[in-house]
Amino acid sequence: MTQNITILGDMSQDEEDEAKPVTMKFARQETEEAKARRMRSYGYLQKKRNEESWIHVEYHGVNSDLAETERSQLHASKEEEVSEFCVKPDEYLKMLMPPSSETESEKPAMPSNVLSLIQLRTMPLADQVKTLLTNAKVITFSQLITLLPQGTDPGAALRSLHQVAVLVQGCWVVKSEILYPKEACSPHSGVSGEHLSKGRDYVMWRFTQSRVVTRKDIASVVKLPAEDVKDILEQMSRIRANCGWEFLFQYDHDFVSRNPEIVHRQKAFWDSKYQILCKQLKIPKEHEKKFKDKDLGIPGLDKPTRRRRNSSKGSPRRKRTLSGRSVSDHSDIEPDIKMDSETSADDDIPHHEPMEVAEVNHVTNGSNILSSTNCDKTISKTVSNKFDEKRTELLNFVCEKLQSRFILGINELRRLLNIRLTQCSSGYILNCEISDQMLEEALDESGSLKLENMWPPGTPEESLYALTFTGDKLDPVRKVLLSMFTTSYKTTRKNFIKKVKEETDIDLSENDAKLLLSDYCVNKGKGVTWYLKGTLIPDS
Numbered sequence: 001m002t003q004n005i006t007i008l009g010d011m012s013q014d015e016e017d018e019a020k021p022v023t024m025k026f027a028r029q030e031t032e033e034a035k036a037r038r039m040r041s042y043g044y045l046q047k048k049r050n051e052e053s054w055i056h057v058e059y060h061g062v063n064s065d066l067a068e069t070e071r072s073q074l075h076a077s078k079e080e081e082v083s084e085f086c087v088k089p090d091e092y093l094k095m096l097m098p099p100s101s102e103t104e105s106e107k108p109a110m111p112s113n114v115l116s117l118i119q120l121r122t123m124p125l126a127d128q129v130k131t132l133l134t135n136a137k138v139i140t141f142s143q144l145i146t147l148l149p150q151g152t153d154p155g156a157a158l159r160s161l162h163q164v165a166v167l168v169q170g171c172w173v174v175k176s177e178i179l180y181p182k183e184a185c186s187p188h189s190g191v192s193g194e195h196l197s198k199g200r201d202y203v204m205w206r207f208t209q210s211r212v213v214t215r216k217d218i219a220s221v222v223k224l225p226a227e228d229v230k231d232i233l234e235q236m237s238r239i240r241a242n243c244g245w246e247f248l249f250q251y252d253h254d255f256v257s258r259n260p261e262i263v264h265r266q267k268a269f270w271d272s273k274y275q276i277l278c279k280q281l282k283i284p285k286e287h288e289k290k291f292k293d294k295d296l297g298i299p300g301l302d303k304p305t306r307r308r309r310n311s312s313k314g315s316p317r318r319k320r321t322l323s324g325r326s327v328s329d330h331s332d333i334e335p336d337i338k339m340d341s342e343t344s345a346d347d348d349i350p351h352h353e354p355m356e357v358a359e360v361n362h363v364t365n366g367s368n369i370l371s372s373t374n375c376d377k378t379i380s381k382t383v384s385n386k387f388d389e390k391r392t393e394l395l396n397f398v399c400e401k402l403q404s405r406f407i408l409g410i411n412e413l414r415r416l417l418n419i420r421l422t423q424c425s426s427g428y429i430l431n432c433e434i435s436d437q438m439l440e441e442a443l444d445e446s447g448s449l450k451l452e453n454m455w456p457p458g459t460p461e462e463s464l465y466a467l468t469f470t471g472d473k474l475d476p477v478r479k480v481l482l483s484m485f486t487t488s489y490k491t492t493r494k495n496f497i498k499k500v501k502e503e504t505d506i507d508l509s510e511n512d513a514k515l516l517l518s519d520y521c522v523n524k525g526k527g528v529t530w531y532l533k534g535t536l537i538p539d540s
Helices: 002-016 032-040 044-050 065-073 091-094 127-138 140-146 154-164 193-209 216-222 228-235 253-258 262-281 287-295 327-332 342-345 370-407 411-422 434-447 475-484 493-502 509-521
Strands: 165-168 171-174 239-241 244-247 407-409 464-466 490-492 521-523 529-532
Touching: 002 044, 032 044, 044 165, 091 493, 127 140, 127 154, 140 154, 140 171, 140 253, 154 165, 165 193, 165 262, 193 216, 193 228, 216 228, 228 239, 253 262, 262 370, 342 407, 370 407, 370 411, 370 434, 407 411, 411 434, 475 493, 475 509, 509 521
Parallel strands: none
Antiparallel strands: 165 171, 239 244, 407 464, 490 529, 521 529
8 A cells, every 4th residue: 555655656746847838928118108108097096096005184173172272373462563564664675675785985976078087997997998988089198098097007008999999190089889889879860870980980081191171071971961970070170260170189199109010000900991981981982082182281281372363453352251150160161271471370280191292294384295204104103003002902901810810821811811802892902813922922011920930740831920019018928929939839838938037037927828828829629738820730
């Protein structure tokens, strides 16, 4: 019996060890959308509700003792009255928003056209210069330095001046776009600020050519109402009877002699500005020579006697009266020219405007004699004038780019010139073949320095020209910086400051060093090493 049981146990053991096939199922990964739908389903919410455990709440009725006690705490007794609300409404507002703790000193009442020098000296230097120019309209550099705080660096004042003013007759006149923003308009006629700005720029340019202008000549070009023209002229000139509008200040010889480079740059600026005004105001090309020849007739200069033939021998001389005309119209009256002692009163007026001497045909026995030699000279002069005009425009363009970029190569200059040509009309004077030699000559005439610098390995070399003189105290430092690149093609700010101290004994600040390096160099990869502009291949 025992043996049979053992055999049956072995048989069951064999049956259990027999392998059975198993089917495995893998659930797909649930997406965010499917998960959101599942969590919003009723079955899922019901499951969560069933899983949530119940919390027993002890409830007290509205009339219970505990409810009465809690309600009584919501009411304040008369003894606990809040004192903050026992104030007047205006006092309550002051408590909510207390006044500033800063005590402002009461400013004395002054006219709107009076500027407080005490307030002025609390402003940054650039704002001081802008405020002074905006109020004065015209100022000499010596007057500006006198009004600025004692110890102000003249070089810093000059840099600020360039931002807000232009040079006219050696004096500084506030820029038109500062007085007439685009969104402004004339209080007299409603003319837009942009048109007023163009007209004022033309008036300033005329004063760079002569000391005296007439209102009619100005109005015929700028096409502005008479009151607006008068306002513009009053800003920078004064009226002289039988003469016109004369520039407000005398020519500042002292500033011009001390700063020839600034004068040269400003002349280039005005030459370029006049070309723009010619297109905007549609000024004919012969206009410049026409008004220059006319402006030669300024009182105080020696003039030929003008003789008038009376209709009858004994008739008295007739003069134009001023009845019914405003004082502002005096400038439109043709001046009576006399060669007597009265003209000597105007001899003390200096005349510093550029003058052109017109060619005068020789008169013999009342007839003009024009020889073939004169014809040849006229043709030659016409060609020469055309060439000079082209050369001057190219020089102005080069000076403009040097002032903004400080270092230029021939290839970069040609690229900038091509950009300018695409922005100008087909009749633009530089829209012709400009050779590399012409560009090099213009760079030489602009006063820039041709560099003899080192080049990084693998970089194609070309001639580079740098602007080394701007008229401020950092001009010696600029030369030191450029000389460093004659021995190495890279430098650091620390080495630059050290080199300046060794050669010029100037303690250069970190800000000035960074400013000069950013003007003349590029910082590759925002590191500490600086390379000369034009010596690195872009994206290298």
